[in-house]
Amino acid sequence: MYAFSKSVMELRSSEIRDLMSTVAKSGMISFAGGMPNNDLFPVREIDAIYNDLDPGVKKSAFQYGPTPGYPPLLESLKEFLRKKGLPVDTNKLLITTGSLQAINILTKEFVDPGDIILLENPSFIGAISVFKSYMARMESIPLLSDGIDLGILRKKLSHLPEKPKILYLIPNFHNPAGVTYSLEKRKELLSIVANKNIIVIEDDAYNDLYFDEDAKIMSIPMKNNEPKNVTICYTGSFSKILGPGFRLGWLLVNEEIYAKCELIKQAMDACSPNFTQVLANEFLSRGLIEPYLSGLRTEYKERMEMTQNALQKNMPDFVKWNKPNGGFYYWLEMPQNFNSSEILLDSINNGAVFVSGKTFDPANIKNNNLRIAFSNMNKEDIDKGIKIIAESIIKHSRSFH
Numbered sequence: 001m002y003a004f005s006k007s008v009m010e011l012r013s014s015e016i017r018d019l020m021s022t023v024a025k026s027g028m029i030s031f032a033g034g035m036p037n038n039d040l041f042p043v044r045e046i047d048a049i050y051n052d053l054d055p056g057v058k059k060s061a062f063q064y065g066p067t068p069g070y071p072p073l074l075e076s077l078k079e080f081l082r083k084k085g086l087p088v089d090t091n092k093l094l095i096t097t098g099s100l101q102a103i104n105i106l107t108k109e110f111v112d113p114g115d116i117i118l119l120e121n122p123s124f125i126g127a128i129s130v131f132k133s134y135m136a137r138m139e140s141i142p143l144l145s146d147g148i149d150l151g152i153l154r155k156k157l158s159h160l161p162e163k164p165k166i167l168y169l170i171p172n173f174h175n176p177a178g179v180t181y182s183l184e185k186r187k188e189l190l191s192i193v194a195n196k197n198i199i200v201i202e203d204d205a206y207n208d209l210y211f212d213e214d215a216k217i218m219s220i221p222m223k224n225n226e227p228k229n230v231t232i233c234y235t236g237s238f239s240k241i242l243g244p245g246f247r248l249g250w251l252l253v254n255e256e257i258y259a260k261c262e263l264i265k266q267a268m269d270a271c272s273p274n275f276t277q278v279l280a281n282e283f284l285s286r287g288l289i290e291p292y293l294s295g296l297r298t299e300y301k302e303r304m305e306m307t308q309n310a311l312q313k314n315m316p317d318f319v320k321w322n323k324p325n326g327g328f329y330y331w332l333e334m335p336q337n338f339n340s341s342e343i344l345l346d347s348i349n350n351g352a353v354f355v356s357g358k359t360f361d362p363a364n365i366k367n368n369n370l371r372i373a374f375s376n377m378n379k380e381d382i383d384k385g386i387k388i389i390a391e392s393i394i395k396h397s398r399s400f401h
């Protein structure tokens with residue numbers, strides 16, 4: 001046995017990855033992957049952009065680029081973010097290799113082994129793995145339908161033996177919970193963390209994928225109104241819109257934090273793919289992004305509504321969920337004694353797959369929820385797949401009698 005580092009010994013493969021060989025069999029209806037829809041990627045637009053590139057720009061796309069990002073993309077992205085009200089002129093923007101790298105950089109910047117990170121329960125599995133890889137101590141706070149339980153946040157802040165370094169949040173169209181923080185909760189949250197010297201990571205990977213105007217207003221980033229006595233590090237991504245294959249995300253932080261981020265990124269990968277940065281820049285600067293996003297919202301909303309109908313039709317009364325107002329996910333809650341891993345095995349046998357709840361619990365225990373991603377579904381499979389999952393849940397419920 002090799003003498004692996006302590007931090008690597010903490011890492012575990014997720015249940016769904018272990019099941020992947022079974023899941024890959026043909027005909028399986030998969031609600032598992034938290035990924036955008038293959039048929040919605042802007043393939044034609046990117047084809048046209050590439051063919052139309054100036055030969056000099058084309059060559060530079062194959063080359064290394066500056067660590068902070070391809071300069072024209074930094075400018076066009078700034079414009080895109082400025083329109084959302086983000087403070088791009090008083091903060092610095094860093095292009096990252098996916099927003100997961102942004103979370104990785106920030107954790108490296110602030111966390112030593114044993115340091116406390118506060119996060120939602122449930123939370124994004126990628127971030128949980130990053131925090132584990134730095135040997136952070138994770139303290140989770142239950143996520144309610146309008147944001148984290150602020151009573152518990154207050155308690156943790158006053159009772160924990162050491163001050164938490166980071167508070168990691170996904171306020172919009174949450175992965176996996178599908179919820180969006182209310183405006184009141186955002187305000188109160190910021191007042192609770194004011195002057196506490198905690199870094200708030202605002203992970204906004206799904207920001208553009210709102211389903212109606214109310215959701216658009218609700219999902220305004222907290223970073224837009226960052227109070228003087230709070231530090232918010234804002235992260236975003238092209239993954240859920242242009243595609244994860246671009247491997248492009250970003251980080252918007254104050255100058256002091258940025259200086260270290262740039263050094264950390266230099267050591268990690270020197271620069272993000274210049275190739276996709278060139279393409280993303282053209283997509284933004286040619287004004288293609290807005291009409292494209294508007295089409296995506298319509299498509300994802302339609303899948304969300306179809307899933308809602310299928311859930312209402314097929315799920316037993318004891319299964320609860322919130323209707324998401326953006327993003328990719330439904331988060332189903334079952335009674336406490338239910339075990340979604342057992343339901344998953346039965347459901348896979350019958351042809352439908354999802355992700356079990358404990359995957360998203362930082363302690364990997366709470367398992368009476370399950371995540372259904374409707375984003376990469378063929379519309380015609382939604383009802384059939386939900387029916388299979390509902391039948392597995394009902395069968396499981398009978399095992400208690």
Ligand SMILES: Cc1ncc(COP(=O)(O)O)c(C=O)c1O
Nearest residue numbers: 098099100124175205237239249
């Ligand atoms: C909440 C959240 N943040 C960040 C990411 C990371 O995405 P990427 O690294 O592809 O930008 C994801 C991807 O699933 C996510 O769901």
